[in-house]
Amino acid sequence: MPSIITDHCNGDFNAIKSNLNNLITAINTIIEKARLVANGDLTVTLTKRSENDDLMEALNDMVAQLNTIVLQIMETAQNVSTGSG
Amino acid sequence: MSNTALQIAQGASEQASSAEEVSSSVEEMQSTIQQNSENAIQTERTANTAAKGIIDVSDAAQQSLNAIRLIADKIKIINAIAEKTDILAINAAIEAARAGEHGKGFAVVASEVRKLAETSQNAAIEINELSTTSLKQTEGGGRLMVNIIPDIQKTASLVQEIAVTSGEQRVGALQITQAIEQLSQVTQQNSAAAEEMSATSEELASQAESLHKAIAFFKTTNNKNTNVPQAQRKTFINNDVKPKKETVKIKIDADDSGKDYEMY
Known part of the structure; x- marks a missing residue:
């Protein structure tokens, strides 16, 4: 991702600049969280930035589902281990 | 599992040893039954021989009986002859007395003849008595022999039944042996299956263990796997690879005069 735009802008360009910077920050946050998830941390919580934040909702659902599946797999493995012992 | x-393998092993014991017992039983059968057959033969012997003895007794009857008849003849000789001797004595002096020697002869006749008569009577006794005894013996024959025949048939039963027992013992062999085979199969099951379950346990280890990579909200240290977790992403940090410089303020833009 590009870093935050620090150049001075005027008028509408400044609005565009600040909006772009917001997007960059948001994407960076998402990347950071996705990296945590990639490293196996399913305790990550992704907060919706607005009511229409579908991306965050989808990512949050994904992490929650992964968490459920992993827990189920662990329980099953435990059961198999106990049963076959 | x-x-x-x-436990199943242990049970199978115990079953196998029990089956072996039973098998050896049945084998012993089989040899005993075989012995019994042979003995019964031999006894049957002996009983048949004895029955035949007794029939022969009975026949011989019958013949002896006939012979004794014949002897008794002959003795009667001898007795009659002795009686007649006695009478003749008396007559001779009378004739000798009438002859007087000349008949003296003849009188002595007649007296001797009379004595002989009496002796032979007595002997005949004794023989008759003896033959009567012997007749009775032989008749009794024959009756006894005839009575024994059915008993011996019954014994022979009973022994034959024993032989048949022994044969059936032998067949039964053979079937038991076969059944035990089948049982032994099943036990061996069970043992092999149990061993396989044991190996499979061990494999399953190790698979479950590796699955557990693999899944421990994830840190879940439910802290069930917190006993796995964070350091053990593999990392999929190399954190050293930094994302490209291309600074895009948009020259928004290159020309700030705004002459190229139409203002709204």
Whole structure:
């Protein structure tokens, strides 16, 4: 991702600049969280930035589902281990 | 499951040893039955021989009986002859007395003849008595022999039944042996299956263990796997690879005069 735009802008360009910077920050946050998830941390919580934040909702659902599946797999493995012992 | 398989294997082993014991017992039983059968057959033969012998003895007794009857008849003849000789001797004595002096020697002869006749008569009577006794005894013996024959025949048939039963027992023992062999085979199969089950369950346990380790990579909200240290977790993403940090410089303020833009 590009870093935050620090150049001075005027008028509408400044609005565009600040909006772009917001997007960059948001994407960076998402990347950071996705990296945590990639490293196996399913305790990550992704907060919706607005009511229409579908991306965050989808990512949050994904992490929650992964968490459920992993827990189920662990329980099953435990059961198999106990049963076959 | 591994423990259960172990128990099954142990049980199968015990079953196998029991089956072996039973098998050897049945084999012993089989040889005893064989012995019994042979003995019964031999006894049957002996009984048949004895029955035949007794029939022969009975026949001989009958013949002896006939012979004794014949002897008794002959003795009667001898007795009659002795009686007649006695009378003749008396007559001779009378004739000798009438002859007087000349008949003296003849009188002595007649007296001797009379004595002989009496002796032979007595002997005949004794023989008659003896033959009567012998007749009675032989008749009794024959009756006894005839009575014994059915008993011996019954014994022979009973012994034959024993032989047949022994044969059936032998067949039964053979079937038991076959059944035990089948049981032994099943036991061996069970043992092999249990061993396989044990190996499979051990494999399953190790698979479950590796699955557990693999899944421990994830840190879940439910802190069930917190006993796995964070350091053990593999990392999929190399954190050293930094994302490209291309600074895009948009020259928004290159020309700030705004002459190229139409203002709204």
